[in-house]
Amino acid sequence: MVNRHIRLSRSIVGQQEAEAVSRLLIEDGYLGMGKEVKAFEEDIAQFLHVPRARVICVNSGTAALHLAVQAIAKPGDKILVQSLTFLSSFQAISAAGAIPIACEVDKETLTLDIEDAKRRLTHDTCAVMPVHYASNPGRLDDIYEFASKNKLRVIEDAAHAFGCTYHKRAIGTFGDIACFSFDGIKNITSGEGGAVISSDEGVQRQTRDARLLGVQKDTEKRFSGERSWEFEVTHQGYRYHMSNIFAAIGRVQLSRFEREFKPKRIEIARRYRSNFSQLKDVKLLESNLQEIVPHIFPIRVLQGKRDSLRNFLADKGIESGVHYKPNHLLSFYGAQKGSLPVTEGLYEELLTLPLHPGLTDDDVEYIIEIVREYFSQK
Numbered sequence: 001m002v003n004r005h006i007r008l009s010r011s012i013v014g015q016q017e018a019e020a021v022s023r024l025l026i027e028d029g030y031l032g033m034g035k036e037v038k039a040f041e042e043d044i045a046q047f048l049h050v051p052r053a054r055v056i057c058v059n060s061g062t063a064a065l066h067l068a069v070q071a072i073a074k075p076g077d078k079i080l081v082q083s084l085t086f087l088s089s090f091q092a093i094s095a096a097g098a099i100p101i102a103c104e105v106d107k108e109t110l111t112l113d114i115e116d117a118k119r120r121l122t123h124d125t126c127a128v129m130p131v132h133y134a135s136n137p138g139r140l141d142d143i144y145e146f147a148s149k150n151k152l153r154v155i156e157d158a159a160h161a162f163g164c165t166y167h168k169r170a171i172g173t174f175g176d177i178a179c180f181s182f183d184g185i186k187n188i189t190s191g192e193g194g195a196v197i198s199s200d201e202g203v204q205r206q207t208r209d210a211r212l213l214g215v216q217k218d219t220e221k222r223f224s225g226e227r228s229w230e231f232e233v234t235h236q237g238y239r240y241h242m243s244n245i246f247a248a249i250g251r252v253q254l255s256r257f258e259r260e261f262k263p264k265r266i267e268i269a270r271r272y273r274s275n276f277s278q279l280k281d282v283k284l285l286e287s288n289l290q291e292i293v294p295h296i297f298p299i300r301v302l303q304g305k306r307d308s309l310r311n312f313l314a315d316k317g318i319e320s321g322v323h324y325k326p327n328h329l330l331s332f333y334g335a336q337k338g339s340l341p342v343t344e345g346l347y348e349e350l351l352t353l354p355l356h357p358g359l360t361d362d363d364v365e366y367i368i369e370i371v372r373e374y375f376s377q378k
């Protein structure tokens with residue numbers, strides 16, 4: 001018991017991924033963006049049942065968000081986004097010269113509080129960025145209705161929500177723009193990576209070019225094994241394309257998702273929920289495990305007990321996390337302490353428990369036992 005160490009999260013990769021990478025290194029020898037990336041985009045399109053032109057892979061989820069913002073916003077435009085999100089959402093907005101407007105979250109789901117977002121709408125708001133926190137899309141219908149009434153674009157930060165559905169439709173298959181992350185610990189990983197998914201052809205074209213320094217139609221060339229020696233550029237671009245190495249890992253991961261990762265993540269979350277729902281000082285978030293594949297398992301710890309529970313777990317070899325430090329508290333985003341009381345209150349309560357498909361039944365049992373032990377004493 002004493003020597004246990006349970007990680008909050010980790011990449012679940014092994015022999016199959018190693019073989020795919022090895023095949024690419026040894027047999028293919030083309031490590032840039034080529035056939036393997038094209039195949040990964042096709043695999044994702046097939047998985048989502050969308051036309052393949054809609055899927056654009058890049059080298060991180062942050063890059064996906066940045067390119068999505070750049071495709072729809074002008075410098076100085078405002079984008080409504082919940083403060084309680086990974087720094088990436090905010091950095092992607094400011095990287096494109098747009099201004100993130102920090103909003104509150106709904107206390108039950110920690111997704112965007114749409115009523116609060118409505119109050120922050122101004123004439124120069126161009127978009128809303130709902131974050132599917134802990135894989136929950138929240139009140140997405142209401143967000144789309146609000147957006148269409150006010151002619152706003154919607155960029156879904158779906159970094160947590162790969163493989164999830166909303167009213168039985170897969171995230172990324174409806175709506176405006178969705179961005180996934182395939183970083184090391186997400187629902188599937190490509191090592192690092194991400195994807196922009198959109199049915200808007202303008203967004204597709206811009207994103208495809210912008211991932212390769214803005215070189216027009218370079219994607220088509222690279223996918224057929226050529227290079228652009230003569231080219232035209234009309235927009236700012238970046239080196240955000242995905243490499244074949246990442247894509248080789250991602251393709252294996254995608255093939256393991258339905259049978260392996262998805263049921264395991266759901267099962268762990270179910271066990272936590274059934275064991276913690278009665279604890280007086282714990283509040284579980286609303287979460288529909290019929291539709292979501294949970295990326296993280298945050299709980300709210302009430303009565304000021306969060307830090308002492310966190311220390312108790314650490315003493316027993318269990319890592320935990322805090323998702324996330326609200327962005328409006330950061331100097332770069334104005335250090336506006338006191339401006340979002342709901343979010344700031346939640347920030348004191350949040351604790352994320354380990355959730356990844358590498359946890360054994362025994363690990364989960366142990367975590368449950370230790371959490372219960374803490375609350376039986378205090």
Ligand SMILES: *Cc1c(COP(=O)(O)O)cnc(C)c1O
Pocket residue numbers: 060061062063085086088089131157159160181182183192193194
């Ligand atoms: C992981 C994550 C991102 C960014 O993805 P990277 O691939 O790590 O760049 C963006 N938003 C949220 C909410 C995330 O959790």
